[in-house]
Amino acid sequence: KAGVTQTPRYLIKTRGQQVTLSCSPISGHRSVSWYQQTPGQGLQFLFEYFSETQRNKGNFPGRFSGRQFSNSRSEMNVSTLELGDSALYLCASSPGEVEAGELFFGEGSRLTVL
Amino acid sequence: DQQVKQNSPSLSVQEGRISILNCDYTNSMFDYFLWYKKYPAEGPTFLISISSIKDKNEDGRFTVFLNKSAKHLSLHIVPSQPGDSAVYFCAALVSGYALNFGKGTSLLVTP
Numbered sequence: 429k430a431g432v433t434q435t436p437r438y439l440i441k442t443r444g445q446q447v448t449l450s451c452s453p454i455s456g457h458r459s460v461s462w463y464q465q466t467p468g469q470g471l472q473f474l475f476e477y478f479s480e481t482q483r484n485k486g487n488f489p490g491r492f493s494g495r496q497f498s499n500s501r502s503e504m505n506v507s508t509l510e511l512g513d514s515a516l517y518l519c520a521s522s523p524g525e526v527e528a529g530e531l532f533f534g535e536g537s538r539l540t541v542l
Numbered sequence: 543d544q545q546v547k548q549n550s551p552s553l554s555v556q557e558g559r560i561s562i563l564n565c566d567y568t569n570s571m572f573d574y575f576l577w578y579k580k581y582p583a584e585g586p587t588f589l590i591s592i593s594s595i596k597d598k599n600e601d602g603r604f605t606v607f608l609n610k611s612a613k614h615l616s617l618h619i620v621p622s623q624p625g626d627s628a629v630y631f632c633a634a635l636v637s638g639y640a641l642n643f644g645k646g647t648s649l650l651v652t653p
Contacts, residue, residue, distance in 0.1 A: 432585070461640065470548075470645030471586070471631060484640045518585055529574045529635045533585030 430455065432534035434519050440540045446507040449537045453500050453521030459483075460502040461531060462494060465516040474517075477502055478524070506539075514541045545569045546634050548644035555651050561619040563647050565632030568613065572634040575608060576641070577617045580629045589630075590617070622651045 433452040441447050453460050461484075462474040473486035477496035494504040500521075506513055516538050520531035547566045555561045567575075573594050578586035592599040592606045592615070599606050605618045619626055632644040 463643070468645075471633075471643035473640040473642070476640055486640065520585070529576045529591060529633060529641050530588045531641065533587065535583065535585050 432519055432521050432532055434517075434534035434537050436537060437535065438538045438540075440542060441509050442542050443509055443511060445509050446505060447509060447539060448503055448505045449517055449519075449539075451502045451504075451519030451521075451534060453502070453519075454532055457521035457523050457532070458500055459522045459524060460496055460500065461520045461522075462502070462504050463518045463520065464488075465518055465536070466514075471518065474504065509541045511541050514539060544645075546632055546642045546644040548632050548647050550647050551645070552648040552650070555622045555649065557624055557651055557653050558621045561617075561622045561626065561649055561651065563617040563619075563630050563632070563649065565615045565617075565644055566613055567615070567634050567642075569634070569636070569642075570610075570613070571636045572642075573637045574635055575606070575615050576633045576635075577604075577606060578631040578633060578643075580631060580646070586631055619649075622649075624651050624653055627651045 435450045459478045461476040463471045465471050476484040480496045491507045496502045516536040518536045520533045545568050576591040577589040579589045580586040590604050608615045629646045629648045631646045633641045635641045
């Protein structure tokens with residue numbers, strides 16, 4: 429069974445640009461969560477989608493948005509990039525309800541904002 | 543507001559000895575507590591979990607202890623092996639809501 433796939437793995441952008449990251453969950457998984465990892469803050473929750481609906485949202489500004497498609501694939505978008513958005517963006521999937529907390533993570537998309 | 547705290551950014555242990563990683567939390571509504579392990583250039587992987595109704599869960603060399611009155615949990619690795627060197631994240635959740643992660647503890651197991 430293929431794991432969680434994130435693309436692109438690495439990307440470099442400049443301030444003010446926007447970026448779209450993609451995540452393909454494990455086949456059959458309906459929940460997709462996004463996290464931002466930075467050295468100083470650890471893993472911070474961005475949002476979670478289940479059956480194309482945003483179910484939970486973290487404390488990030490409106491520049492961060494996401495969506496989920498009918499095949500459970502998900503994208504997240506960051507507009508008007510700032511230097512502080514440089515981070516590893518991790519996507520995780522789970523079969524359904526995030527009840528017991530076991531998430532399956534992708535390898536992440538490393539974003540550098542110059 | 544950090545609801546899950548790992549106050550030790552790093553820990554160094556000799557091979558064969560016990561590694562103890564600590565975690566504190568503030569939200570008494572958490573239902574589950576988990577530990578994830580992360581190697582460089584890889585995503586975190588689930589290691590072990592414990593329900594809030596238990597105080598201990600063991601899986602091979604890994605044991606998690608939960609002290610609800612102190613809002614504290616710990617991960618014990620016995621015996622520690624060089625391959626255990628990684629960043630360990632403590633996490634907790636209220637069922638139906640998102641996982642809250644700590645900032646991680648970098649464990650180095652030296653031969």
